[in-house]
Amino acid sequence: MKLTTDVCIVGAGPGGALLAYLLAKQNISVILLERFKEIAKEFRGEHLNEEGEEILKKYGLFEKIEELGLLRMERLEYWENGELFKTVLPAPNIGHLGIHVPQSYLLAVLINEAKKYSQFSLMTGTTVTDLIKDEEDCIKGVKANKEGKEIFIESNLVIGADGRHSIVRKRAGIDVTVRKHGYDLLWAKIPAPQNWEPAIKMALIDGMQLSLFTQAKGYIQIGWNIPEGSFPALRKQHFTPFIDKLAKAFPQLETTVRNHIKSWSDFVLLDVQSNSTDCWGKDGLALIGDAVHTMTPTGAFGLNSAMKDADTLATILTKQTISTVDLMNCATERKKAVEKLQAIQIEKEQTFATQFVIYS
Template structure:
């Protein structure tokens, strides 16, 4: 199959899909590739902050996502010995301390809003395999596999929005450096008990963070920090004492935990790391979101950064196409606008992680 478009976006997550919608709306022929065959894949970073909310409202998408289903967090709590010792409530003028948006709800809105544009094409179940270059080394498209079928796409600009393990970044030979955070994360999901309020609850167990994130649809996401690279050894130990510590911290979860977390296999391991790249662009190609700057889970900045990247990159791409300039310098304008803010947030994440235990210190009388 041979296709052609002004822009080819590899990665149909929130950032890539949002960029695809923005470009299609501006009349730019756009192809979005997503390696998964559906939008219901497990996705842990589903919290919007005020930045993500603002950019969706800017394009009249927030109300549509709200109709699909989201949940406003009323407060953040820190628990110790069965009591709340610290509470964070919405800032003046704000209605929440975060918004849980199931990825399928956000993506379904972005896809449905893009479909009416004839210049928009979404290829699910399609994996990038090769970049195409001209004699001057400028990227001119890519090859991919849709099932067993090879797809060749000629485009003026390729966008890598394909996440922390970006194939596009690797094929473009864009270097990156990994920032270690000293911990990994175990995720699990359970139904919320009757009367559970939309909150983010934190506890400290053996010096490690345990966080409960209320989710839309009547669920709680459990996130438990463990020592980096310790999961293999941890799985050799008895499961019961480990999970009993969660129940001790939050006894009201005893029943759903016993019903839905019965072995180590009911957890999902996330290797925690962030990353930075010395450049986000080369001639004909630009990376964004986690492909350009992986974020750690702290503060739930990842999805919001990807949406902000897409908003800026749309304008950069329009300028590039209008001026017939797809050089690294032109596409690098995304980086000029966004790098400082992203790296500031990455530093904030490290500081928050290092100071997490301070939230449980009782002030001296």
């Protein structure tokens, strides 16, 4: 099968889906490829900050997502030995310290809005295998596989929005610099107890960060930092003493924790790293989101930065200039902003324990 489009976007996460919608809205033909058959996949990073909120409001999307359900974080709390000792409240002009948005809701709105335009096409269950290049090594599209059938998609521009293990980036021969941060992360999700008020709660356990994020639909997401590479040895140890520390840090969660976290298999391990590259694209190719600047979970910048990439790129692309637009200016602007955010993440990680000096 052979298809032709103005822009081919690989990866239907928030950045790719938002960009597809914005381009289709400008009468630019877009094919959005997603390797999973279902768009409503589960993500770990689901918090909007004020930048992400502003982008969605700019395009009239925030209200549509709010109708499905979201949850504003009203405060940040620091706990020690089961007691609250410090509370941070949001600035009055912002009104929250982050907004939990189930990404199934976010993606549903973005895809549904894009489908209103005839220029938009979504292909799920489609895995990109290679890039199409001309004799001068300019990228002219992608090769993909859908249900065992090979597909050739020719386009004026390919957008790699396919995550930190981006096949588009790899096939383009773009190298990344990987930074390890000295920790990995265990995720778990439990039902929130009755009368649980929306908040971000932090504790320090064995010198490592433990975070609780209230979620929409009545859940709490647990993010527990552990030393880098320690999980194989950790899971050989008895499970109960580990979970006892969580119950001691937040006694009001003891019942729901013990009812819903009963073994190491109830955690999901995230190999924490941040990536960066000096090259955000080539002739006929641009990279956005985790494909070009993977971030750690600290500060919940990843989702918002991917959408900012999409917003910035959409403002400079037109149907007439797709083949000639200077993508490097866009990349330079975003690269500087991302470098600042990654530096903030490192600082937050290195200084987290100082929030608890009163107890040291």
